[in-house]
Amino acid sequence: MITLKDVKPGQTVLVDSVKVTGQARGRFMAMGIMKGTKLKVIKVAPMGDPIEVLVKSYNLSFRKAEAEQIIVILQ
Amino acid sequence: MSAINVALAGNPNTGKSTIFNALTGARQHIGNWPGVTVDKKVGQLIKGNKQVNIVDLPGTYSLSAYSLEERIVKDYLVDEKPDLVVNVVDASNIERNLYLTVQLLELGVPTLITLNMMDEAKSKGYEFDIEVLSQQLGTPVISSVATSKDGLQQLINSLDSSTVKQSKEVGSPLLAEHIKQVAALRKSGKDSELVEEEIIESRYLFINNVLEKALVAKEGVQSWNDKLDNFVTNRILGLPIFIAIMYLLFQATFAWVGQPISDLLDEFVSTNLTDWASGALIAIGAADWLQSLVIDGIIAGVGSVVVFVPLIFTLFFLISFLDGTGYMARVAFIMDRAMNRIGLSGKAFLPMLIGFGCTVPAIMGARALDTERDRRIAVLIAPFMSCGARLPVYALFAALFFPGRESVVVLSLYLLGIAMAILMGLVFKSTYFKGEAEPFLMELPPYRIPTMKTVLLQTWEKGKAFLIKAGTIIFSMSVLIWLLSSYNFSGPAEMQDSLLAAIGGVIAPLFAFHGFGSWQSGVAVLTGILAKEAVVSTLGVLYGVAEVAEEAVAAATQMKASIGATFTSLSAYAFMVFTLLYTPCMAVLGTIKKELGSWKWTLFAAAYTFALAWIVSLLIYQGGLLLGFGG
Numbered sequence: 222m223i224t225l226k227d228v229k230p231g232q233t234v235l236v237d238s239v240k241v242t243g244q245a246r247g248r249f250m251a252m253g254i255m256k257g258t259k260l261k262v263i264k265v266a267p268m269g270d271p272i273e274v275l276v277k278s279y280n281l282s283f284r285k286a287e288a289e290q291i292i293v294i295l296q
Numbered sequence: 297m298s299a300i301n302v303a304l305a306g307n308p309n310t311g312k313s314t315i316f317n318a319l320t321g322a323r324q325h326i327g328n329w330p331g332v333t334v335d336k337k338v339g340q341l342i343k344g345n346k347q348v349n350i351v352d353l354p355g356t357y358s359l360s361a362y363s364l365e366e367r368i369v370k371d372y373l374v375d376e377k378p379d380l381v382v383n384v385v386d387a388s389n390i391e392r393n394l395y396l397t398v399q400l401l402e403l404g405v406p407t408l409i410t411l412n413m414m415d416e417a418k419s420k421g422y423e424f425d426i427e428v429l430s431q432q433l434g435t436p437v438i439s440s441v442a443t444s445k446d447g448l449q450q451l452i453n454s455l456d457s458s459t460v461k462q463s464k465e466v467g468s469p470l471l472a473e474h475i476k477q478v479a480a481l482r483k484s485g486k487d488s489e490l491v492e493e494e495i496i497e498s499r500y501l502f503i504n505n506v507l508e509k510a511l512v513a514k515e516g517v518q519s520w521n522d523k524l525d526n527f528v529t530n531r532i533l534g535l536p537i538f539i540a541i542m543y544l545l546f547q548a549t550f551a552w553v554g555q556p557i558s559d560l561l562d563e564f565v566s567t568n569l570t571d572w573a574s575g576a577l578i579a580i581g582a583a584d585w586l587q588s589l590v591i592d593g594i595i596a597g598v599g600s601v602v603v604f605v606p607l608i609f610t611l612f613f614l615i616s617f618l619d620g621t622g623y624m625a626r627v628a629f630i631m632d633r634a635m636n637r638i639g640l641s642g643k644a645f646l647p648m649l650i651g652f653g654c655t656v657p658a659i660m661g662a663r664a665l666d667t668e669r670d671r672r673i674a675v676l677i678a679p680f681m682s683c684g685a686r687l688p689v690y691a692l693f694a695a696l697f698f699p700g701r702e703s704v705v706v707l708s709l710y711l712l713g714i715a716m717a718i719l720m721g722l723v724f725k726s727t728y729f730k731g732e733a734e735p736f737l738m739e740l741p742p743y744r745i746p747t748m749k750t751v752l753l754q755t756w757e758k759g760k761a762f763l764i765k766a767g768t769i770i771f772s773m774s775v776l777i778w779l780l781s782s783y784n785f786s787g788p789a790e791m792q793d794s795l796l797a798a799i800g801g802v803i804a805p806l807f808a809f810h811g812f813g814s815w816q817s818g819v820a821v822l823t824g825i826l827a828k829e830a831v832v833s834t835l836g837v838l839y840g841v842a843e844v845a846e847e848a849v850a851a852a853t854q855m856k857a858s859i860g861a862t863f864t865s866l867s868a869y870a871f872m873v874f875t876l877l878y879t880p881c882m883a884v885l886g887t888i889k890k891e892l893g894s895w896k897w898t899l900f901a902a903a904y905t906f907a908l909a910w911i912v913s914l915l916i917y918q919g920g921l922l923l924g925f926g927g
Contacts, residue, residue, distance in 0.1 A: 244362060245735045246489075250496045251358040252737065253392050264526075267534035268633035271642075273740055278420065279389040280740040282629050284636070287735050
């Protein structure tokens, strides 16, 4: 089982499940991150956090703390 | 026919504001939604003899009340029931943009969809069948490009009663099916969080079904955008590029454009305008007190603030431009890690940085933060970023008491300010503003070249707010301070015998254990609340120097004998620390009142900074005495 945090820039993954809880869960899902979504990790910020991800043809950034709670399957 | 009320809704970064500006032009007004720091923009479009009232709703990704903006939009749609909602959709990012659209359609508000950014969508390889899109969504769709005249004209033509009628009537089998499903989910009696999730999934499913028929996607090419982004936020080059851009921003504001114009204006106000006004007043035979009120009170007081206007306009012009290009989101992306350590998001970095120039735009910049809580905290700690007006005070005292070590002394004050901002930020986070932190979730919009109209309008809005303040709050405070400094109970008086001096004497004992308990320092502290640089000129007047030299070293020589007798190096340092931390100036307090919309918070900001300054500078003085730095 790997999480989005472990995915290297340039790799594409499928979201298996979103373990983020509370209100944040709804926000992630509304932004299009849910089971079955295809994601591509674009890059990591110069200081090592947050990360930038391509989702549904736009770029979104969030912290590794949340990326760690997104379970993914490597494509 | 009566006017049509139209609301613009859409995601952030879709060109919604550009469309609003193009529709309303100068016929717009920016206020606040009641009680919160979110812009409320309203404007009018005149079409022949008809009027269209337009509200630009805050940009949101959904209507789910995850944020203040989303609540505002939803409440507005439900309570105010606009005749037509124009939903601006970024065609190059249509899937996520339609999420808000689906929620609008679920609410049943009459919606006209405007596909924007068609050129970008095309370069990504997207082609739309607008007819099919409209049929599937069950609501009218037009394609418009905010930056082209044709697209805009098509939108203007659509803003009429027939579109309103049309948008109310249509529907589609697909939409009806979706709405039925959502209703069934809500009634299912399952756990509410689970229901919410399934509804979100069903919305994206609906969007997929619509796009399957209406969108022909081809393979796009890697755009110049991706290449630029790889360069600008590069792991190695990202930080140096960022520092270079910030350096240029400050240089342009404080060295190349803003400051020179400010200096010219200052020169004009303090010589030409003053001479002209005093000449005119003498010519009409005005009484001495009136001359003094106008010249020493109003012109000097308001003038000292108006000279900041070019600085503020330049800074906001550059920030609005950078914001329009999409770089500001990258600033937050690059700096988030560092800001997160002190409990704020990357978006708080810019306001704090601007604070080193002037606290007023810093506080106005706090609007960009995600939550009301973050905005309040940023507003409360921004004054500790030592602003440019405090520098003359440090420069004078450092030159007097720490010759040869000026830079170290001044640097230590800047660092102390940052430390206090971090400390107070953490204190606020863990006390009054306690609660679950919002996760950082930010779109990195494509790089775009902003339209000049939007940049100029944004600059004007912020600059205007500052001008209005100079005309109201600062005007009245100037008159008050002048009254206090020119009169006592028996009539006109010199400053040292004035009411202000008396008040200075009353508050002086407050600083008895700080090493600067003279009435002169008391008065300087008071006038410093009007404007920080007034601390130096006040001390100049009180210690009998007619015209305080501009240059710190020359001023220091002038005042050496007099100030040197009242201060020691330790008490001078304690006084500088107090100046750094205590109650921000009138212009800042006025801005805080406007941004936080509450006297309670404004008074709190004035009082807690004073208390903190009092404590810290006391600790430094007494600690210094104990360590033997008293001489």
